[in-house]
Amino acid sequence: GIETAAIRQAAGKPAAGRIGLRLHVDDGRLWIHLSDDGRGLAIAKIRSCATEQNLLTRGKKCSDDEVAQLIFRSGFSTAEQVTEVSGRGVGMDAVRGFLEKEGGSISIRFLDEREDADFRAFETVIELPDKYAASLHAAMSFDALRTRLQSSKA
Numbered sequence: 001g002i003e004t005a006a007i008r009q010a011a012g013k014p015a016a017g018r019i020g021l022r023l024h025v026d027d028g029r030l031w032i033h034l035s036d037d038g039r040g041l042a043i044a045k046i047r048s049c050a051t052e053q054n055l056l057t058r059g060k061k062c063s064d065d066e067v068a069q070l071i072f073r074s075g076f077s078t079a080e081q082v083t084e085v086s087g088r089g090v091g092m093d094a095v096r097g098f099l100e101k102e103g104g105s106i107s108i109r110f111l112d113e114r115e116d117a118d119f120r121a122f123e124t125v126i127e128l129p130d131k132y133a134a135s136l137h138a139a140m141s142f143d144a145l146r147t148r149l150q151s152s153k154a
Contacts, residue, residue, distance in 0.1 A: 002038035013037065020123075023133075030133040032126040040119035041108065042078065043067055049078045064115055068108040068122070072096045104128035 002008075002017035009015050022033040047067050050056040055070060070076050074093040092106075099106050104127050111121040 001042075002036055025130050025133045028130045030128045030130050032128070033123050034126070035111065035121075035123035040112075040117075040121045041068060041071075041110075042118070043116075043120050044118035045078050046070055050076070064110065064120060065108075068110075068120075071108070072106070099126060099128065102128060102132075104132075 002019075003011070003013075005015035008017065018037045020033070020035040020037075022031075024031050043064050047056065047062070050067065050070050051058050053076065055073065055076065056062055056067075071092045072095075076093075077091075096106050106127075107125050109123050109125050111123055114120055
């Protein structure tokens with residue numbers, strides 16, 4: 001996740017985090033790439049929690065890609081406490097289920113070569129049928145039109 005402003009500044013980063021969003025249509029599919037300039041995916045914590053929950057065998061070597069896939073497992077959570085919004089293990093599995101129902105998918109793609117590091121830079125890649133690109137284009141066009149109308153009233 002994105003660190004606090006103080007931690008980011010101590011690491012030489014700007015206080016505010018940056019979120020990246022890239023969209024493109026290719027071969028009849030809408031691709032959405034989400035990333036940020038935060039610490040990265042907490043691979044060591046995911047691995048540790050999965051081992052404690054007997055989802056990984058202690059001492060058995062699993063790749064970072066295999067470990068990352070655990071965030072999509074129903075009931076899996078790395079949260080230390082259950083709150084109104086986290087800790088129940090319902091989240092990314094629900095996202096994956098929705099996307100698959102709509103003919104899409106979601107995956108984690110590492111952006112670095114730091115296998116076995118505690119944290120890995122990554123992007124989330126969502127793939128959907130291109131019919132969603134038309135809806136997205138219409139929504140973005142509507143937002144642009146609304147912005148222009150609001151600007152002209154000022």
